[in-house]
Amino acid sequence: AVAVAATSVVVLDRGNNTTCTINLHGATVVSWRVNNQEQLFVSKLASFDGKKAIRGGIPFVFPQFGPWSFGPQHGFARITRWHLDRAPERLHNGDVEAIFSLMDNEFTRSIWNYQFRITYRLILREKELHFHIGVYNPSKDLSFTFNMLLHTYLKVPDVRRCQITGLQGCHFIDKTREGALYQEGREVVTVNEWTDRIYQHTPQEHVITNVVSGRKMRLHKYNFPDTVIWNPWIDRSREMSDFGDDEFPNMLCVEAGNVSSPVILLPGSCFEASQILQQFKCPYELAV
Numbered sequence: 001a002v003a004v005a006a007t008s009v010v011v012l013d014r015g016n017n018t019t020c021t022i023n024l025h026g027a028t029v030v031s032w033r034v035n036n037q038e039q040l041f042v043s044k045l046a047s048f049d050g051k052k053a054i055r056g057g058i059p060f061v062f063p064q065f066g067p068w069s070f071g072p073q074h075g076f077a078r079i080t081r082w083h084l085d086r087a088p089e090r091l092h093n094g095d096v097e098a099i100f101s102l103m104d105n106e107f108t109r110s111i112w113n114y115q116f117r118i119t120y121r122l123i124l125r126e127k128e129l130h131f132h133i134g135v136y137n138p139s140k141d142l143s144f145t146f147n148m149l150l151h152t153y154l155k156v157p158d159v160r161r162c163q164i165t166g167l168q169g170c171h172f173i174d175k176t177r178e179g180a181l182y183q184e185g186r187e188v189v190t191v192n193e194w195t196d197r198i199y200q201h202t203p204q205e206h207v208i209t210n211v212v213s214g215r216k217m218r219l220h221k222y223n224f225p226d227t228v229i230w231n232p233w234i235d236r237s238r239e240m241s242d243f244g245d246d247e248f249p250n251m252l253c254v255e256a257g258n259v260s261s262p263v264i265l266l267p268g269s270c271f272e273a274s275q276i277l278q279q280f281k282c283p284y285e286l287a288v
């Protein structure tokens, strides 16, 4: 137990070069390797000093998405130390599972005075990473509302070659155009400029093409009705001290969350949401 208390990093190792690494700071997944290929982007300038969110991987956004008059942008979960409830263990089917939790503490209550408990279960499968989240309200009489989002930074060879499906017809808030509301007309969305959009009530599945080693990434989500697409491009890259000026071509944020309408959690109730990331080759792709 002492060893665990000392460490900040938990590794799930499924064997044959399939691993997942979580930093207890923000329960941030900082690495997911499939056949020893890294699937996630982490900036070379990311800070791991526990003072700010890790720039990359999959930060856990809760209870607020975006600017917050009560506290830090994107809430406190991604800058708070989580607890390892269950160390990595192999399941009967060969998957590896670990369970993390975060509950209210002096720091969170100083910002947002509600009791809560989040359980975060990660399961590493052969070419998949599963995220199961439960948010529980232990209060006898107080409800609270929250946003929640997995801020996934995908690693890509060149973002200009990526296509994102599953957004056509959805309305989106465009933060590059003063938050105006538009409707997506394209069957596949591409990113060729600063992009910062909150797509609302999106389908449960997106496919992102041309991720690492030219493969595709399927993002399946449950109870996460919205999808944020973000790439800072060159000018906003320069505004971030923990993001290299030349890094924007190699990342694409596709973020499943509850953003456009906060979740209302009644006393004694629980909210569950999950995401599955699955890396796959095009079925008709020639075996190279």
Ligand code: TA6
Residues within 6 Å of the ligand: 053, 066, 073, 074, 151, 175, 196, 228, 230, 253, 255
């Ligand atoms: O998810 C997109 C976004 O809301 C962008 O507006 C940008 O601010 C990004 O999050 C990163 O935010 P951060 O607080 O991590 O710098």
